[in-house]
Every structure is written in structure tokens, then in C-alpha cells.
Amino acid sequence: MALRRPLGCAVRRFSAVPGKEWLTEDFLSSLRAVVGSPNVSTATVVCEQHGRDESMHRSCPPDAVVWPQSMEQGGVCFNLTKMDQISELNPEDFTVAVEPGVTHKALNRFLRGSGLWFPVDPGADASLCGMVATAASGTNAVRYGTMRQNVLNLQVVLPDGRVLHTAGQSRWPRKSAAGYHLTGLFVGSEGTLGLITQATLRLHGIPEATVAAVCAFPNVQAAVDSTVQVLQAGLPIARIEFLDEVMVGACNRYSGLSYAELPTLFLEFHGSQQSVEEQVRATEEIVRSNGGSDFAWAREPEARGQLWTARHNAWYAALALRPGKKGYSTDVCVPLSRLPEVLLETKEDLLDSKLTGPLVGHVGDGNFHCLLILDPEDVEEKKRVAEFAKRLGRRALAAGGTCTGEHGIGLGKRQLLREEVGEVALSTMRQIKMALDPKNLMNPGKVL
Amino acid sequence: MALRRPLGCAVRRFSAVPGKEWLTEDFLSSLRAVVGSPNVSTATVVCEQHGRDESMHRSCPPDAVVWPQSMEQGGVCFNLTKMDQISELNPEDFTVAVEPGVTHKALNRFLRGSGLWFPVDPGADASLCGMVATAASGTNAVRYGTMRQNVLNLQVVLPDGRVLHTAGQSRWPRKSAAGYHLTGLFVGSEGTLGLITQATLRLHGIPEATVAAVCAFPNVQAAVDSTVQVLQAGLPIARIEFLDEVMVGACNRYSGLSYAELPTLFLEFHGSQQSVEEQVRATEEIVRSNGGSDFAWAREPEARGQLWTARHNAWYAALALRPGKKGYSTDVCVPLSRLPEVLLETKEDLLDSKLTGPLVGHVGDGNFHCLLILDPEDVEEKKRVAEFAKRLGRRALAAGGTCTGEHGIGLGKRQLLREEVGEVALSTMRQIKMALDPKNLMNPGKVL
Numbered sequence: 025m026a027l028r029r030p031l032g033c034a035v036r037r038f039s040a041v042p043g044k045e046w047l048t049e050d051f052l053s054s055l056r057a058v059v060g061s062p063n064v065s066t067a068t069v070v071c072e073q074h075g076r077d078e079s080m081h082r083s084c085p086p087d088a089v090v091w092p093q094s095m096e097q098g099g100v101c102f103n104l105t106k107m108d109q110i111s112e113l114n115p116e117d118f119t120v121a122v123e124p125g126v127t128h129k130a131l132n133r134f135l136r137g138s139g140l141w142f143p144v145d146p147g148a149d150a151s152l153c154g155m156v157a158t159a160a161s162g163t164n165a166v167r168y169g170t171m172r173q174n175v176l177n178l179q180v181v182l183p184d185g186r187v188l189h190t191a192g193q194s195r196w197p198r199k200s201a202a203g204y205h206l207t208g209l210f211v212g213s214e215g216t217l218g219l220i221t222q223a224t225l226r227l228h229g230i231p232e233a234t235v236a237a238v239c240a241f242p243n244v245q246a247a248v249d250s251t252v253q254v255l256q257a258g259l260p261i262a263r264i265e266f267l268d269e270v271m272v273g274a275c276n277r278y279s280g281l282s283y284a285e286l287p288t289l290f291l292e293f294h295g296s297q298q299s300v301e302e303q304v305r306a307t308e309e310i311v312r313s314n315g316g317s318d319f320a321w322a323r324e325p326e327a328r329g330q331l332w333t334a335r336h337n338a339w340y341a342a343l344a345l346r347p348g349k350k351g352y353s354t355d356v357c358v359p360l361s362r363l364p365e366v367l368l369e370t371k372e373d374l375l376d377s378k379l380t381g382p383l384v385g386h387v388g389d390g391n392f393h394c395l396l397i398l399d400p401e402d403v404e405e406k407k408r409v410a411e412f413a414k415r416l417g418r419r420a421l422a423a424g425g426t427c428t429g430e431h432g433i434g435l436g437k438r439q440l441l442r443e444e445v446g447e448v449a450l451s452t453m454r455q456i457k458m459a460l461d462p463k464n465l466m467n468p469g470k471v472l
Numbered sequence: 473m474a475l476r477r478p479l480g481c482a483v484r485r486f487s488a489v490p491g492k493e494w495l496t497e498d499f500l501s502s503l504r505a506v507v508g509s510p511n512v513s514t515a516t517v518v519c520e521q522h523g524r525d526e527s528m529h530r531s532c533p534p535d536a537v538v539w540p541q542s543m544e545q546g547g548v549c550f551n552l553t554k555m556d557q558i559s560e561l562n563p564e565d566f567t568v569a570v571e572p573g574v575t576h577k578a579l580n581r582f583l584r585g586s587g588l589w590f591p592v593d594p595g596a597d598a599s600l601c602g603m604v605a606t607a608a609s610g611t612n613a614v615r616y617g618t619m620r621q622n623v624l625n626l627q628v629v630l631p632d633g634r635v636l637h638t639a640g641q642s643r644w645p646r647k648s649a650a651g652y653h654l655t656g657l658f659v660g661s662e663g664t665l666g667l668i669t670q671a672t673l674r675l676h677g678i679p680e681a682t683v684a685a686v687c688a689f690p691n692v693q694a695a696v697d698s699t700v701q702v703l704q705a706g707l708p709i710a711r712i713e714f715l716d717e718v719m720v721g722a723c724n725r726y727s728g729l730s731y732a733e734l735p736t737l738f739l740e741f742h743g744s745q746q747s748v749e750e751q752v753r754a755t756e757e758i759v760r761s762n763g764g765s766d767f768a769w770a771r772e773p774e775a776r777g778q779l780w781t782a783r784h785n786a787w788y789a790a791l792a793l794r795p796g797k798k799g800y801s802t803d804v805c806v807p808l809s810r811l812p813e814v815l816l817e818t819k820e821d822l823l824d825s826k827l828t829g830p831l832v833g834h835v836g837d838g839n840f841h842c843l844l845i846l847d848p849e850d851v852e853e854k855k856r857v858a859e860f861a862k863r864l865g866r867r868a869l870a871a872g873g874t875c876t877g878e879h880g881i882g883l884g885k886r887q888l889l890r891e892e893v894g895e896v897a898l899s900t901m902r903q904i905k906m907a908l909d910p911k912n913l914m915n916p917g918k919v920l
Contacts, residue, residue, distance in 0.1 A: 116809035159649040192893040197805040200874040201607040208656030229706035258677035357645040361564035426648040445640040459907035
């Protein structure tokens with residue numbers, strides 16, 4: 025699950041400005057002159073809303089929020105939700121261009137009837153350009169790739185105000201070897217190199233047949249072993265999601281379901297009728313050999329919708345385990361061969377740490393989240409969570425993995441990034457940041 | 473077809489040095505002290521050999537050639553063929569690490585019996601790290617992606633001598649959102665940002681069934697329309713290669729074959745037995761509806777080998793059309809929907825220009841090459857070729873495509889790169905180059 029990060033959050037507090045001295049009435053008037061009065065706000069509640077996301081990380085409110093309505097309106101702190109045009113749909117080339125206000129659900133609604141869809145789905149109804157910025161992925165990435173594999177071109181407002189088209193203006197060849205891969209550099213740059221104002225995306229054909237299923241396992245090892253074997257058999261599975269017994273229980277209660285409260289896989293198969301049948305047969309065989317239950321089927325769109333809504337609501341289901349408390353999601357990703365041991369060690373660590381943290385994951389990619397639920401007023405519990413999260417990050421690093429499969433670095437994982445990529449890579453990233461944003465205007469303090 | 477670029481070519485002539493004054497005996501002694509006498513050469517024939525590739529572009533010989541045997545040996549001009557270790561094979565994770573001396577054929581020989589293979593295949597037996605440097609692709613890219621999708625991590629010696637691991641040392645998660653995507657930046661950087669000394673690659677399972685076929689069409693439009701329709705139907709075809717009637721004739725003569733001299737598709741299908749049969753049936757239907765011939769089958773490994781060897785020898789088959797002359801390959805790539813018109817206009821332009829230029833292409837990606845054969849002594853013909861190539865590049869750009877799908881920019885396409893990506897993108901690339909290689913030590917003069 026990738027959390028949606030509000031696009032309007034420019035974390036001014038991390039710049040050298042101590043208070044709001046710079047925010048003069050003159051300056052605000054200038055902003056209003058550009059975008060219109062209703063589109064500038066300094067209200068505390070608005071600023072705070074733009075300073076936080078779905079996580080429990082501390083709020084870093086900007087001093088002003090501005091809603092531009094077009095790329096030409098520049099400024100301090102940007103909420104791009106009003107830039108919501110979908111353009112350049114090329115059904116024959118499987119491409120479309122979207123502005124930052126377009127969410128992946130809005131795009132898929134727009135595509136209805138075209139036979140096409142955009143599969144990258146982080147769960148929440150995130151902005152597609154925001155998903156570019158965080159290199160998001162989600163449940164379908166095991167088959168269709170992450171944002172990295174599904175962005176063909178980006179329009180970016182650079183820190184100096186120039187407009188960059190990373191692959192040239194209005195271009196969408198399937199591949200290119202023309203110069204440095206700027207598109208790839210901006211995917212996952214978390215707003216630190218420029219404002220993404222348009223993304224040209226790769227679409228996919230809606231599969232002829234789609235079947236979803238659920239199966240339960242006697243233990244975590246059996247579920248994860250099945251996952252690894254399905255992937256190693258080269259089965260082109262579209263979704264393979266793990267939920268531990270705590271997560272299944274939480275989803276049952278939150279979404280009114282009645283799955284066995286055991287380690288469980290949610291699966292989805294895409295293809296021709298024949299290919300789906302073949303994939304299902306092969307997967308069933310693997311599952312059975314690991315002691316898994318028979319498949320509970322979700323063949324019709326409605327049943328499938330219910331299944332995936334329950335999965336996508338895992339975050340809220342976890343929160344409901346301790347009403348009134350806050351959530352803290354980890355996001356490690358490890359090589360498949362190391363996934364069983366890392367998951368099992370993490371389960372043990374959870375027990376030892378006496379923490380509530382259902383596990384859920386895009387295990388086909390080796391990526392899983394521990395949704396820790398804690399009382400933010402309880403200093404001792406907060407400390408235990410922070411220490412657990414750090415241990416988990418380091419456990420993933422020791423297994424040849426990453427501290428973040430899809431959420432990004434932001435503020436909280438800067439130390440883990442250093443440990444993960446090393447000083448040379450970090451200084452190379454800094455050199456790029458310095459070259460493209462020498463005044464450190466863009467999302468200062470983040471990532472590096 | 474991607475041409476192999478010799479890794480040892482540091483184009484010293486493009487630096488400020490007018491002659492070989494800098495190459496003192498002292499300096500050569502120092503080099504010999506590091507790598508040993510037999511591994512330093514200033515012989516004209518050796519330098520010239522390292523200054524050219526398979527193309528007819530002018531030779532830019534270095535003044536000295538050095539063969540280091542390990543990453544620790546630094547210096548001026550590098551031939552990395554003696555760094556040929558394959559390490560860190562992880563069959564369960566489908567990953568392996570290779571040094572620059574390892575070619576894709578050597579890797580696939582090494583993998584024999586493991587059930588795994590590396591599918592990116594530019595035709596020539598290229599160095600895998602060289603393929604990283606040029607963002608190579610080739611015949612299997614339509615199904616398995618280009619180098620961009622198949623590199624997980626890189627070890628790079630930076631211009632200042634530090635060793636960079638683009639995704640951190642000894643890491644190969646399937647996905648990551650940790651900091652800037654340095655791996656993607658170095659793929660396709662053509663040696664201008666650092667020396668790639670190791671690449672961690674994504675491997676694939678050998679398909680259960682493989683079938684290849686050939687079919688001929690009454691005209692170019694029908695062949696290309698079939699290609700577009702196969703892709704648009706979402707068929708997971710592994711290879712779909714176009715050869716025009718001139719190219720088929722040349723291959724027949726060069727490889728002793730007897731295909732009808734008509735616009736032709738070479739196809740390959742990978743999958744389970746059942747899936748391959750299904751793909752073949754659907755493709756045959758599309759081909760038939762466009763007036764294509766029945767499939768000529770190559771089911772057994774030997775027959776398939778013969779088919780693809782003929783395809784891979786297209787460059788030499790084209791050269792044999794005018795013995796003693798030189799070849800000049802173009803490399804445009806356009807959105808699929810524009811491919812038929814761009815191909816047809818190019819055929820007309822060839823006729824109008826009175827040039828010999830068989831067409832061959834990875835048309836599933838919208839990528840094709842015109843293998844122009846010319847007399848380099850004939851100034852007028854050289855001019856016609858240069859003008860044709862420029863027109864073709866601009867035709868691709870006008871159709872929303874790129875001047876290079878897989879060969880890269882090098883020296884010859886710097887002006888087209890400017891037209892393709894625009895001034896802002898070009899200056900952004902320059903800022904990155906300046907930041908990472910401020911002394912312009914790495915492959916100076918190339919790309920930018």
C-alpha cells in the first residue's frame with residue numbers, strides 16, 4: 025500500500041526561514057494576482073492539512089497554500105489538484121497524458137469502454153503524477169511493473185522555471201536510446217528536482233478473462249513458499265498479495281468478511297480464458313503442495329471488487345484494531361529467495377516487541393508492509409515502534425533488499441538510504457540535486 | 473541490430489590535446505607499472521582497431537590502449553574485455569552479476585542447464601556492460617524489454633575514481649523507491665558518466681515451448697499492419713521482425729535460404745505448449761486477414777537457430793549486396809500507430825534517393841533500421857546517404873518518435889538529439905554531465 029502524499033506540501037520549515045517573516049502581505053498580494061484570491065490560503069487548518077499525509081509522520085505545514093490552474097502559474101507551494109486534464113489518448117499506441125489532478129481511478133473511469141486500463145494501483149486513489157514522484161507500485165506490479173516501467177515522458181517545471189519534457193515534447197516511442205534517461209531520473213525524485221505537471225503513461229489492454237481467488241495456509245512459511253514457487257515457475261500472475269492471520273482478522277471485522285484467520289494469499293489471474301485456466305491449475309498445484317486450502321473464488325466483477333476493496337482497506341482495517349490510535353507503515357522489499365526468512369523474523373520481532381502490526385504485502389515483488397498501530401501519546405511505545413522499524417529496515421538491507429519498495433525516502437528514511445546505497449551513491453544523488461536545484465527550492469530537506 | 477562498440481575506445485582526439493605530446497615515456501612506464509607491459513599498447517594498428525566499430529563512422533583512435541585486469545587499475549583508455557567474471561548467480565531470484573568482458577552469448581552459455589536465460593539480444597555478440605552503456609535492445613525486447621528493464625544494479629568507476637553501486641552494494645530487490653534512480657541514469661549514458669565495471673542483470677525462465685515461423689506479405693503495409701494488430705491484440709509475442717523484400721533477397725543469398733522475396737515477418741512465440749498454440753492461432757488469423765502467406769515453421773532448435781542466425785547476419789548480408797562497400801545503419805523508432813506511414817515514406821525516399829538500403833526492424837517496438845550500403849570514396853553518394861539519414865531521423869521526430877531506438881547518440885546524432893529533446897532537456901543532461909564529470913574525462917565529445 026502506498027500512501028498518497030498531498031501535492032501541495034512544500035515543506036518551508038526545512039528552509040533557512042525561521043518563521044513566516046518572508047510571507048509579507050505584498051507577497052501574498054502578488055500570489056493572489058497570479059492565481060486569484062480564492063486560490064491562496066494561509067489558514068492554519070489548510071496549511072496543516074497540506075503538511076501531513078496518511079502516515080503518522082509529524083506534520084510539516086507550509087506557510088501558504090496556492091492552487092494554480094495551469095502550468096504557467098508559478099509560486100511557492102503548490103496544490104496541483106485543479107490541473108486535471110487528460111489528453112493525448114492514443115488507443116493504438118496504448119498511451120495517454122495526464123495532469124497531476126488526475127487520479128488513477130479517474131483515469132480508469134475515463135478509459136471505460138476503450139478496452140484499455142492503467143494497472144498500477146497503490147490502493148488509495150492517488151494522483152498519477154504523485155505516483156510518478158514516489159515511484160509507486162502496488163498490487164499489480166508483479167505483472168505490469170511499477171511506475172518506472174509505465175511512464176514514457178514527463179513534463180516538469182524545473183526549479184529555474186523552465187519547462188522540461190524528459191523525452192522531448194509530444195513523443196511516446198516504446199523505447200529510446202537518445203541521451204540520458206531523464207524520465208527515469210524524475211520517477212521517484214519525490215518532488216526534489218522539479219514539479220511534474222504532466223505524465224505520459226503506458227496503458228494496457230483489459231485482459232479477456234480475470235479471475236480472483238483466496239486461499240489460506242497453515243503457516244506463514246507455506247504461504248510465502250507458495251508465492252516464491254509461483255514466481256519461479258514463471259506464471260504471469262497479476263496479483264499475489266499476502267495477509268498474515270492478524271491482517272485477515274482485521275479485514276474480516278472491518279469489511280464484514282469471514283475468511284479463515286490464517287496466513288492468506290489473495291490472487292488474481294489475467295489472460296485469455298484458456299491461459300487463465302492454465303495459470304489457475306498450475307497455481308492450485310503449487311498451493312496444494314504447500315498445504316494451502318482450496319481456492320475461494322471471486323469470478324464475477326462484483327465479488328472481485330469486494331475482495332480487492334477489502335485488501336485496499338487494509339490500512340483502515342488495521343487502524344480499527346485500536347480505535348483512536350495512529351498507524352505507521354513500514355515498506356521493505358527483499359529478493360524473493362530471502363522473503364520467507366525476513367517475514368518470519370519480522371513476525372518474531374513483532375511478538376518480542378509487543379507491538380500490534382498486521383503484515384500485508386505485494387509478496388510477488390518481495391515487498392511487504394507492517395502496519396504498526398500505536399498510541400502517539402505513549403512515548404515508550406513510540407520508541408519501540410521506531411526501533412522495530414529501524415531493525416526491520418536493517419534486516420531488509422542485510423538480506424540484499426531495500427528499506428523502501430514503493431513509499432520513498434521522504435524525511436523518515438534518510439539514514440536508512442545512506443546505509444542502503446552508501447556514501448558514493450548518496451553524494452552522486454547530491455551532485456545531481458545541486459546541479460538541477462542549486463538553491464534547494466524543491467521539497468527541501470526530503471530524500472537527501 | 474545494435475552494433476557493438478569497442479569498450480577500449482577513449483576518444484582522446486576530442487580533448488584539447490593536439491597530438492600525442494602528453495603521451496610521454498614516463499607516463500607509459502607508469503601505465504606499465506600498473507597493468508604490466510603486455511597490457512599497454514601504442515601500436516597504430518591496435519589504436520585504430522580501438523577507434524572504430526562495425527559502422528562506417530570515422531575512426532577516432534586513442535593514443536594508447538590499456539587492458540586492466542581488475543577494477544583497481546585506473547587510467548586513460550580502457551579495454552575491459554579481460555574483466556570477464558560472472559558472479560552472484562541467484563537462480564531463485566533470477567539475477568546474476570557480470571563484468572564488462574562477458575558477452576550475452578557467454579552469459580547464456582554459462583546459464584545452460586540452469587533453466588534461465590538473458591533474453592536481450594542485439595544480434596552481435598556484444599558485451600553486456602556495453603549493452604548497458606548504449607541501452608541496447610534487439611529482437612526480444614518486444615516481450616522482455618530492453619536493457620533498461622533488465623538491469624538491477626551497476627558498479628561504476630566514477631570520473632573521480634570512486635566506486636559507485638547505483639542501487640547499493642550487493643542488492644537486487646525486484647523494485648525500489650530509495651532515492652534517485654541512478655541505475656536508470658547510467659543505462660544509456662554511453663560511457664560519458666563513468667566506467668561500468670559490473671552489471672547485475674535480471675534473468676528469465678526458459679519458456680516451456682518455443683516456436684518460430686516466417687510469413688510473407690504482398691506489400692509492406694500488410695506486414696506492418698499485421699504487426700500493429702498483433703501488438704494491439706495484446707499477444708505476448710517474443711519476436712516480430714520485419715524484413716523488406718530487398719533484405720529477404722540479401723539474406724537468401726548470404727545465408728543460403730530460399731524465402732519468397734517479399735516483405736516478410738520473422739516471428740517467435742514463447743510460453744507453455746498451450747499458450748504458444750493459442751498465440752500462433754491468433755497471429756495466423758491476423759496475418760491471413762492481411763493477405764499474408766501460410767507460416768513456414770521452425771519448430772526444432774536447429775531450424776530456429778538457422779532462422780535467427782540469418783536474421784542476425786542481416787548486416788553482413790546487406791554488405792554483401794555491394795562487395796567492398798561500407799554500411800551505414802539508421803535506427804529510428806516511432807509510435808506503432810505511425811509505423812506504417814513512416815516505413816512507406818522511407819521506402820519511397822530510398823527509391824527517390826537511388827540508394828541501396830534494405831530495411832529490417834524490431835517492428836513490435838516501432839523500431840527499424842535502414843542498412844545503407846555505400847561507396848565511401850564516392851563523395852556524392854556519401855552526401856545522399858547523409859541527407860537521407862537526416863530526413864529519416866526528422867521523419868521519425870515528426871511522427872512523435874526518436875532518432876535512436878537502441879544504437880545511441882554517439883557523435884553522429886548530436887544534432888538530432890537536440891531537435892528531439894529540446895534545449896531544456898539538453899541543458900539538463902549537460903548539467904548532470906558537468907556535475908558528475910566536471911573535467912569531461914569520460915568519453916569526451918560523445919552524446920552532448
